[in-house]
Amino acid sequence: MNKPCNIILISAIAFALTPASALAGTLTGGATFPEQIIQEVTAVQQLAQQAEQVQEQIQMVYQQAMNLQSLPTQMWSSVSGDLNNLVNIAGQAQGLSYASQNIASQFSQTYPAGSSIGNNYGQQMQTWTTDTNGQIQSMLAQNHLQASQFASQQSALQAIQNASQSAAGRMQVLQAGNQIAGMEVNQIQQLQQEIMAGNSAMGAYEAQQVNQQQQATNNVNNLYSQAAASLGPVPTQMPSGTVLP
Numbered sequence: 404m405n406k407p408c409n410i411i412l413i414s415a416i417a418f419a420l421t422p423a424s425a426l427a428g429t430l431t432g433g434a435t436f437p438e439q440i441i442q443e444v445t446a447v448q449q450l451a452q453q454a455e456q457v458q459e460q461i462q463m464v465y466q467q468a469m470n471l472q473s474l475p476t477q478m479w480s481s482v483s484g485d486l487n488n489l490v491n492i493a494g495q496a497q498g499l500s501y502a503s504q505n506i507a508s509q510f511s512q513t514y515p516a517g518s519s520i521g522n523n524y525g526q527q528m529q530t531w532t533t534d535t536n537g538q539i540q541s542m543l544a545q546n547h548l549q550a551s552q553f554a555s556q557q558s559a560l561q562a563i564q565n566a567s568q569s570a571a572g573r574m575q576v577l578q579a580g581n582q583i584a585g586m587e588v589n590q591i592q593q594l595q596q597e598i599m600a601g602n603s604a605m606g607a608y609e610a611q612q613v614n615q616q617q618q619a620t621n622n623v624n625n626l627y628s629q630a631a632a633s634l635g636p637v638p639t640q641m642p643s644g645t646v647l648p
Contacts, residue, residue, distance in 0.1 A: 439506065444602070446495075447496075447598050448595060450495055450496060451595055453492055455588055457485050458584035458587070460482075460485045461482060461577070461580050461581050462584070464478060464481060464482040464485070465577055465581040468574065474573040474574050474577055479573055485580075487563065490563070493535075494556045496535070496590065496594060497532060497535070499598070500528045500529075500531055501528075507525035507601065508521065508525055509521075517612075520608055521605060524597075527601065531593065531594055534590075535590045539553070542583050543583075545579075545582070546575050546578050546579040546582075548562070549562075562576075
């Protein structure tokens with residue numbers, strides 16, 4: 404926990420030193436970049452907690468079903484809701500990854516000189532998405548489930564409902580759900596670390612650019628003040644005896 408907390412602290416310090424008006428409306432229209440970072444970090448933290456809770460609940464029912472060597476119909480109602488929640492959590496995690504890729508792309512367009520920061524971050528998010536999808540498909544295949552039936556949230560929820568019609572189908576979905584839940588916890592924790600690290604790097608770069616612009620403005624103002632001082636005070640009235648042309 405120390406590393407993520409340090410990342411947030413570094414970001415907070417960078418933002419505190421940056422004029423709020425200079426950051427307003429950058430990258431995402433309307434909301435400031437620090438606000439976007441806070442929103443993303445908060446969302447992924449909440450999602451990680453939800454994933455852990457769902458994993459614990461699914462694992463508890465799975466262990467009971469293994470002891471009984473089946474999943475009775477009366478136990479299905481207690482796990483079907485958790486499986487539905489798991490599908491929603493996986494979808495939200497994907498959404499956060501895509502949103503981060505969009506922000507990284509906008510960052511690279513806004514700051515061409517720092518585009519490597521945004522490009523690297525976007526690539527990390529894309530790799531995370533590909534890896535997560537690959538693991539889900541592998542776990543579905545291991546439990547003799549068709550990945551195509553779980554290609555979207557709507558089809559996945561329908562597939563879970565269809566599986567409830569037979570004892571074998573219920574066990575297949577439960578086993579897959581137990582494996583996927585554990586994987587999602589690990590993947591979302593990784594997503595959380597990458598989002599905080601990526602946003603911290605982009606935020607620090609943006610703060611640096613704004614501070615450099617502010618320093619340049621201050622230098623121009625100082626030169627103007629020095630030039631004005633060297634000219635001396637401006638006379639308020641014409642000297643006596645001055646003849647106008």
